[in-house]
Amino acid sequence: MREAVTDRIDPELETLLTVTAEDEALLRAQQLARDVEVGKAMAIVTYASVMVGLPLFLVPMVRRQNRFALHHARAAGAIYLFGTALVVAAFTNCALFLPLAFACYIPALIGIYRAAAGARAGTAAFQPLGDRLFSWIKIKNSSTEPDESAKSSTTSTPRLPSP
Numbered sequence: 001m002r003e004a005v006t007d008r009i010d011p012e013l014e015t016l017l018t019v020t021a022e023d024e025a026l027l028r029a030q031q032l033a034r035d036v037e038v039g040k041a042m043a044i045v046t047y048a049s050v051m052v053g054l055p056l057f058l059v060p061m062v063r064r065q066n067r068f069a070l071h072h073a074r075a076a077g078a079i080y081l082f083g084t085a086l087v088v089a090a091f092t093n094c095a096l097f098l099p100l101a102f103a104c105y106i107p108a109l110i111g112i113y114r115a116a117a118g119a120r121a122g123t124a125a126f127q128p129l130g131d132r133l134f135s136w137i138k139i140k141n142s143s144t145e146p147d148e149s150a151k152s153s154t155t156s157t158p159r160l161p162s163p
Contacts, residue, residue: 032067036118039069043115046076047108047125055080064140068118072111074130074137075121079107081133082126 042060046069049056057080060066060073083104090097111125121127 035066035068039066039072040115040118042066042069043072044112046073047079047111047115050076050080050083051105051108061134061137064137067139070137070139071127072115072121074134075111075125075127076108076130078126078130078133079104079111082129 046057057073057076060069083101086097086101090101107125111121114122
């Protein structure tokens with residue numbers, strides 16, 4: 001029965017219904033752009049919360065729904081841990097470590113700027129350190145890669161309802 005339905009498909013129509021690699025790349029780019037727009041505010045909040053001492057970078061790490069926000073939350077977490085270590089060290093030598101603890105505002109400000117621009121955190125905002133420290137935290141539902149149900153619906157042979 002299925003062979004009979006697929007035999008009736010016009011070859012030109014079948015080429016139109018076939019999803020190409022360029023189409024998949026375009027869909028992936030559109031999804032990434034959507035992730036940036038949705039996660040931009042949360043990424044900015046993660047850095048701003050680090051500047052006032054609140055660990056709100058944990059929210060995207062727990063939710064794990066937006067790739068952009070999670071990327072910036074990892075970098076903000078690294079800045080937070082580094083700043084906290086310097087504040088704890090300031091109890092031993094206040095003259096040396098306390099100014100260094102305030103220097104953690106610089107990578108946080110760079111992170112805010114880069115998140116607002118929709119860019120990756122970068123080395124100046126502790127991205128490599130954050131990626132190493134929090135590499136075990138992955139996105140829950142990878143929105144940039146289609147799941148199995150989406151892959152089956154975008155095969156080269158479309159499913160048509162039976163007459």
